[in-house]
Amino acid sequence: ETGVTQTPRHLVMGMTNKKSLKCEQHLGHNAMYWYKQSAKKPLELMFVYNFKEQTENNSVPSRFSPECPNSSHLFLHLHTLQPEDSALYLCASSQEGGRRGNTQYFGPGTRLTVL
């Protein structure tokens, strides 16, 4: 389970805090993703980066700010979150190009609790 790593694994923050989630992929992939996983809801795609460029923002509130400095690293900066933002945040990566069947590989996630 070292292909995609995420830190921290658990995070508790107040609504006025600023924190960042980190994701790193060791698979040589060129695309990275942020997903939100809430109980009893489908995984929600938040952001997509292809070759470090953001290609998808799925109507995510501005209190979530992604950053992709290179193809191996992805951050999610958090600011002024709400309790309903508490969820498991998953990072994934894939090698894109050609046909659309490229598998996305997931990290273990960061369990975020907003008080």
Add this chain to the structure above:
Amino acid sequence: AQTVTQSQPEMSVQEAETVTLSCTYDTSESDYYLFWYKQPPSRQMILVIRQEAYKQQNATENRFSVNFQKAAKSFSLKISDSQLGDAAMYFCAYRVDTNKLIFGTGTLLAVQP
């Protein structure tokens, strides 16, 4: 809009028995990919199996196989000889456009010894 439906929130199977998890999807496209992912408790989500819509042959990976019915837009997962380690949440997903995966709500599978 593309959607993925998993109608079984929870399933249970006896060890060594066979279980089938159902998944239906809605799309107007003819060329796409379907996936089953497994998420064990407190562990990483991993790919179980994937199916290319233009291939008529059902995908198989060891004890895991799918029943892909394109006309019915159905993509069920069969787990044979169930093992305790198969206990997990299983997600069906459909790949749309270039990168986007659309997930179902998941089926929680319990394996009874």
